[in-house]
Amino acid sequence: MDTAAILAEIHAELSAREDRGRVADYIPELARVDPAQFALSVVLADGSQHSVGDARVPFSIQSISKVFTLAIALGRLGDRLWARVGREPSGHAFNSILQLEGEGGRPRNPFINAGAIVVTDAILAGHQPKELLGELLRFIRDAAGDDDIHINARVARSETRTGHRNFALAHFMRAHGNLENPPDLTLGAYFHQCAIEMTCDQLARAGRFLIGAGGGPRLVSPGRVRRINALMMMCGHYDGSGEFAYRVGLPGKSGVGGGILAVAPGRAAIAAWSPGLNAQGNSKLGTEAVEMLARRMGWSVFG
Ligand code: GLU
Numbered sequence: 009m010d011t012a013a014i015l016a017e018i019h020a021e022l023s024a025r026e027d028r029g030r031v032a033d034y035i036p037e038l039a040r041v042d043p044a045q046f047a048l049s050v051v052l053a054d055g056s057q058h059s060v061g062d063a064r065v066p067f068s069i070q071s072i073s074k075v076f077t078l079a080i081a082l083g084r085l086g087d088r089l090w091a092r093v094g095r096e097p098s099g100h101a102f103n104s105i106l107q108l109e110g111e112g113g114r115p116r117n118p119f120i121n122a123g124a125i126v127v128t129d130a131i132l133a134g135h136q137p138k139e140l141l142g143e144l145l146r147f148i149r150d151a152a153g154d155d156d157i158h159i160n161a162r163v164a165r166s167e168t169r170t171g172h173r174n175f176a177l178a179h180f181m182r183a184h185g186n187l188e189n190p191p192d193l194t195l196g197a198y199f200h201q202c203a204i205e206m207t208c209d210q211l212a213r214a215g216r217f218l219i220g221a222g223g224g225p226r227l228v229s230p231g232r233v234r235r236i237n238a239l240m241m242m243c244g245h246y247d248g249s250g251e252f253a254y255r256v257g258l259p260g261k262s263g264v265g266g267g268i269l270a271v272a273p274g275r276a277a278i279a280a281w282s283p284g285l286n287a288q289g290n291s292k293l294g295t296e297a298v299e300m301l302a303r304r305m306g307w308s309v310f311g
Pocket of ligand 1: 263
């Protein structure tokens with residue numbers, strides 16, 4: 009069966025699902041999103057793209073933005089970044105403050121909120137948030153080959169008003185000397201990066217730089233592609249990362265907007281979107297869709 013037929017089959021099967029999880033409501037703007045939406049898009053290494061469902065509806069990429077800021081940070085700071093953030097799975101919720109206390113304000117990895125705030129702080133150094141956000145949008149637009157990608161200011165404002173846990177994390181790290189900028193400044197940039205909106209079609213295309221083996225634009229070196237994929241595999245789904253690796257077998261990064269970006273190295277970039285989340289804050293139907301696709305295509309980094 010070809011890729012388009014497999015996607016159509018997955019779409020038909022998942023359309024019948026009644027339990028779609030719960031839409032994130034701790035960011036009020038996200039609570040307004042219609043949970044009935046679903047999309048899946050795949051870009052193969054040869055550049056061909058196949059999509060089903062609401063693949064042209066923009067959604068809030070939220071934590072998927074952390075993949076792009078990490079790529080920029082590694083380009084700018086190289087291995088110096090690792091003095092401030094680790095590379096281990098956390099086994100804790102995305103917004104947990106628990107480990108920070110015991111580990112001196114150095115977050116476990118760049119994909120939990122605390123780690124992503126440090127990464128944003130690191131690339132903010134000496135720049136205004138506007139400049140950083142401009143650079144980030146340029147990176148994502150280049151990766152996707154599409155200039156029609158923007159920040160939703162309402163979502164950013166909504167999270168700025170309610171993001172008390174992120175303020176707590178930032179202040180805590182500042183107290184430990186692991187935040188160089190005032191927390192308000194770093195979080196202003198962080199909330200806006202999370203509020204970038206993309207369609208599933210755009211996100212799959214933006215993921216091509218992670219396919220490696222000449223499968224997309226070369227925005228970072230092949231060695232970095234491998235390392236970013238390793239981090240996505242170990243840490244991309246918070247305390248659901250082990251489950252995602254077990255079920256899907258591919259590196260992936262989720263966001264509370266219900267998006268998932270996954271990579272089949274050497275073969276494809278995959279984007280899935282469905283706003284309802286599971287208990288770990290990862291898209292319920294999105295995870296199922298990527299799992300079904302990986303299984304039917306025979307894609308797994310584990311053989
Ligand atoms: N902006 C969200 C937060 O910081 C991102 C979380 C996520 O997508 O997992 O809470």
